[in-house]
Amino acid sequence: MTGRVLGPDDPRYADFTAGINQRYTAKPATVHLPRTTPEVASAVSGATGRISIRSGGHCFEDFVHHEDVEELVDLGGMSEVDFSDGVFSVGAGAKLQDVYEKLYRGWGVTIPGGICYSVGAGGHITGGGYGLLSRRDGLTVDHLHGVEVVLAGGRTVVVTRDSTGAEADLFWAHTGGGGGSFGVVTRFLFAAPLVTPPSEVLVAALSVPWADLDERRFARLLGGYARWHDEHRAPDSPGAPLSSLLMLNHRGNGTVGLVAQIDAAAPAAARVLDEHLSAVLGDLTTTGFARAGEFGPMPGLARPRRLPWLRATRFLGTNTPVLNDPTLRAEHKSAYVRNPLPDAQVRTAYEFLTRPDVTNPNAMLVAFSYGGAISAVDPAATAVAQRDSTFKLLYQSFWSTVDADAANIAWVREFYRSMYAGTGGVPVPGEVADGCYVNYPDADLSDPDWNTSGVPWHDLYFKGNYPRLQRAKAHWDPDDVFRHRQSVRPAGAREGPCPA
Template identity: 40%
Template sequence: MCHFLSKMTLFLNFDHIFYLFIKQQGKIMTNKNTLNARRAFLKSSLGAGALISTAPLGLAFASSSTQEEVEGYTPSYVLPNDPRYTAFLTGSNYRFTSAPDWVSVCSSAHEVYIAARKAVSDNKRITVRAGGHCYEGFVDNDQGNIIDLGNMDKVYKQGAHYIVEAGARLGNTYETLLKEWGVTLPGGSCFNVAAGGHISGGGFGALSRKYGLTVDYLVGVEIITFAEYGGQANYPRSYFLGESKQADDIVWAHQGGGGGNMGIVTKYFFKDLPPVPAMMSIQQLSVPWSVLDHASFTSLLQRYSQFFVDNNNISSQYNGLHASLTLNNKTGPSSTLDLTVTYAGDTPALIDDFINAVFDAPQLEAAEISFSPQREAGPSLVPSSIERPQPLGSYLTLPWWVATTIGGGGAGGARAKYKSAYMNDVFPVAQINTLWELLTSDAFINPAAAVQISSYGGRINAVGKNDTAVSHRQSSLKLQYQAYWFSPFQDAYNIQWMQQFYTKMYGPNGPESDGVMDGCYVNYPDVDLPNWQTLYYKDNYPRLQRIKTQLDPHNRLYHAQSIELLS
């Protein structure tokens, strides 16, 4: 590591001093002029090479010089008296608001570097926001500096690499990859989420059983670390798998190690992305709580979980099928259990096979089915109209992009609390009893609370538990506990219910790996977890600590559950 850093010091000192040289020339330069100036600077500075290579970059940088950088190379600093300021104070979870001293709005990796150096020089805490969808308050930063990457939203290709900047929203990323190259990332379904945190936490979505996780295709990152003299920011550099052991470590740490830990990632590099499915089939149905009793509810959850345990292998014919069963809190006669199923492949009738395997006849008779032959392709009432095509079964088949946009919202705007759990086996009866008891109780009346049970496994589990930082490579289901509300006066009511629910399900230590349960998803963070290190990362945590200690030895990036330095 020391040899690496000594070489990087020369490189970083040169780049920063070069930008100061541009400033002294008093010119705003085009790329061509910048290249010529760089060559002239090289020639004029050969005699001072020893000085450049030995002067600590921290000594050459001052906060005031950052603010005076040449136009086009400096962030936009948003201060409290700026009308834009309030737009940066919260993300999608309105439980958390912040009052930073300033926000650095960046449009390039160099601007992020300048913003980070200014914050370190001014002894301000740094937090980073790409899309603002962190479930906890990890970006909250009173009297510090929030670095906003939202303008860094390009998606493009260089050589064999597909490059996604950290601020790119998932919806824009999918659309660009589809229209330009006919490929995709198997990531999340909320289009407004940004790549920055989503990818570093693993990246999971409706195509993951078919194609794996997003990070299974990640081969490089461009990152600003904080390993320079005095914990200052290093100039952004790209690292690729196979380049060196350190590069392998850095990329591995971003294949599921979580955001806000190692450094500030500005670009992700992907390779060999899977093809976009031509079509996707979708079905949605809602079963009223009123047709369920304790016994039928138990059978339903056992059948649902057993289906994905039985089809949790890399060659299952059902790998193109993704399902999410949402158990909404029962608050009245209209409360339901909702199922969304998507299928990408050549046999969409597998949707019907799945639904028939999970639900019994009375439940299907009572269900409200969104897409059915009777509803979507019944005989026309207008004699002269074009005859409607008959669908193949009880589902709707659409071009993949159109189907993907269904339910692609997730803009936020409420207060919320979340928890998660991975499952490797069928629901135990004791857990089903708890779900029934607490979701049907009259003691908690929030209709916007639910437990969402999503399918997992398939191609996800083709990768070893230590091959990426995502260690959960045997699971068949992923659970997300959710509650939404609007008034801050309801915070304690909802959070307490969620915590009691979770503790009754798994005990005080959460869903520890025991053959049935297998920990938690780092992209659904929960500050109440007492042993989050093990639940998120299992035996990958020590390696993450070693990498964190190398890249950010002064712990410039930290939050309530950031990777801890080695002691």
């Protein structure tokens, strides 16, 4: 480990003690930069204080970088992707775009993971993992075969889909139970055959000027997106090979955007894409993206384009300029949506996205496709309980200065609470909503000032799957070595967020 154990005096220290969101920093006594599983085991077994685990640094909350961290284990050096004896191995520190490049170049396969190129595999996969191929091919964890995990004390185990007893619980806990609760995952194993991505995709990236959106047209836009996903929720729907993102930037941005992608070889692909665009956009005037926001300028995609899959994946994954801001600060909240949004929620969204006192162009509500093949899996088969939702909502704001914290955090919080005013300020599972996505963590779900529903944070993330996660925690980490504010609590522990 010479040269790979850092203290505060090391010039590299600052690069590993904060993630993408600069609101959260840590001051650990030691930063470990392991390159092998035995080195991770050595770091864990030798730790004398609170351990934190970092993969890509994209955690939306302070679960990785917080003031109580004493030993930080950064997995970025463990990024190998290889294949042996019928099994693909992905290092927990690999960035998603690197995973896609290596799997596709080497073997012509992929995993149906997320869009952003720099997200780390470790956090993404343990939380479920989804992206533009998921309506066609399911969640990333639906293809997971095994995990290699360093446990408290430094013991290493490999558990798989074929494991039994307590080992089966440990594997299952890593199929959507979130990171940082059970141990340090060093490798993810995927059995062949893995997903074969489309050879080519049809991609459209369009913007609508806010000047053309009054309240009625806005309702038509968001309502059309929700209705299309409701009508095409089934795994055998003609729309299952298509996924899209509707980026409802605040009016201060000037535009809202829609990015859609479909397997070009799917039956009637061009027609399905056109029908999706028509269902969402109707007769609204559209152009290629021309303003920075969730995605950067895309003037060449004003009309659907046929692109090789890897080229399209690389383009969409790296076209997020806001995430390249080294001073980035952010706030996020999420919701699964099971059925079309009530009119009251659509009106609330319009109100907050047109508030005249908000001028940040990077305040937004983003809708992401869900459903399709995702819904073919039983809610108890993995730790991801939300299987019949049709799309997700992400409430977020990005900014760059400390003095803008209060206004931006307040806007996101108030927007969210108003959207779910009838269920205690959070998306309680029911006819329309279905809780929250653990990979978009939100500490406010544990705060009775912001969650007055009486439904605890863990039921919003995991619903009825939480007791089995607790059982795995009690067996594999009974002393709660691996913990953060919303880590899984051992069975029998007090309710509420994890104490420091």
